[in-house]
Amino acid sequence: MNAMVQLSPETATEFDFVIGLDASGSMASPSTRYPGKTRWQEAQETIFGLASILGQYDSDGIDIVVFGGSVEVFEGVTADKVSDIFAKRSPRGSTPLAQAIHEIDRLNGDGKKAVALIFTDGEPDDRAAAEAAIVAASNKLEKDEDFTILFVQIGDDAGAAKFLAHLDDGLTSAKFDIVDTISAAEADKMEPIDLIVKAIND
Numbered sequence: 001m002n003a004m005v006q007l008s009p010e011t012a013t014e015f016d017f018v019i020g021l022d023a024s025g026s027m028a029s030p031s032t033r034y035p036g037k038t039r040w041q042e043a044q045e046t047i048f049g050l051a052s053i054l055g056q057y058d059s060d061g062i063d064i065v066v067f068g069g070s071v072e073v074f075e076g077v078t079a080d081k082v083s084d085i086f087a088k089r090s091p092r093g094s095t096p097l098a099q100a101i102h103e104i105d106r107l108n109g110d111g112k113k114a115v116a117l118i119f120t121d122g123e124p125d126d127r128a129a130a131e132a133a134i135v136a137a138s139n140k141l142e143k144d145e146d147f148t149i150l151f152v153q154i155g156d157d158a159g160a161a162k163f164l165a166h167l168d169d170g171l172t173s174a175k176f177d178i179v180d181t182i183s184a185a186e187a188d189k190m191e192p193i194d195l196i197v198k199a200i201n202d
Contacts, residue, residue, distance in 0.1 A: 004201050007193065012057035013112075015200055018104050019047055020118030022154070023068025027091035027121055032156050033188045039154045043119045044086045046152075049192030050117065051079040063107050067100035069093020073107070097124035101133040101149075114147045115199045121155040123163045134167065135174045144176035150199040153184040 005011055021043060031042040047064070054062055061076040066089050074085055097120070108114040124130045134149065141147055151164045164181040171179065180202040182190070190198075 004197065007053070007057075007196055007200065009057055011200065012054070015115050016108065016110060016112045017050075017054055017062050017196075017199075018107050018114065018116045019050065019062060019064045020100050020104055020116055020120070021047065021064055021066045021085075022095060022097075022118075022120035022122070023066050023089050023091055023093075024095040024122065025068070025092050026157075027068070027154070029121070029155060031154070032184060038091075039121050040086070040091050042154055044082065046119065046192055046195070048079055048082045050196065051077060051082050053193055053196060055079050065100050065103045065107075067096050069096070071096055071099045071103055073103055075107075095120065095122060095124040096126060098126045098129035098133045101130060101137065104149075105133070105137045105147075108147060113145055113200075116147075116149045117152060117195060117199055118149060119152050119154055120160065120164075121153065122157050122160045127163065131167070131171060134179060135171055138171075138174040138176045138178045141176055141178070144178060147178050148199055148202045149179045150195070150202060151179065151181045152187050152195060153182065154187070156184050 027040040028038050031037045031039050034042050055078055061078040064074045064077050066072045069092055104116045167179045168181045
C-alpha cells in the first residue's frame with residue numbers, strides 16, 4: 001500500500017483545485033454541524049479554510065463553481081474574496097449539478113492533476129445528466145489519477161447520501177472511478193486540510 005501523500009509546496013504544484021458549491025434553496029436549512037448556522041454558512045467556513053490553506057502554495061487563488069438555479073464561475077478566488085461570493089449569491093433555486101460538472105471539467109486542462117471538491121446537500125434535479133457528465137469526464141482521461149471529484153455532503157439528507165454513494169460506486173460505464181464521497185457524519189469530524197489530503201490521495 002502506498003504511503004499517503006501529504007500537502008506540501010512540492011505536491012501542491014502537481015494539482016489544480018476547483019471548488020463546487022451548491023447554492024440551491026435547501027442550503028438555507030440549518031447546519032447539523034454548527035448550531036445556529038445554516039448549511040450555506042457552514043460551507044462558507046469550510047471553503048474559506050480551503051482557500052486559506054491552498055493560498056499558501058498558489059497565490060493565484062482557486063476556481064469556484066457555484067450552482068443554484070444558475071451556474072456561475074469565479075476564477076482566481078483568494079481567501080479574502082470568499083466572503084464576496086457568499087455575499088453575492090444566496091441559496092435559491094434548483095441544483096444543476098450536471099452543468100456545474102461540465103464547468104469544472106472545462107477548467108481542467110493545463111497538464112496538472114485536477115481535483116474538484118463539491119459541497120452539496122441534496123440530490124440534483126438533473127440526476128441522469130449529472131451521472132452522464134461524470135462518465136464523460138472519466139472517459140476522456142488517460143489515467144484515473146488525472147481527475148478526482150470528491151463530493152462532501154452538507155446536512156443529513158438521506159436521499160443525498162444515497163445518491164452520492166451511487167456516484168461513488170455505481171457508475172459502471174465510466175472508464176475510471178474518479179468519484180469519492182464524504183458523508184455528513186465523516187465531514188463533521190474533518191477540517192479543511194483533511195479534505196484536501198483525502199482528495200489528493202484518491
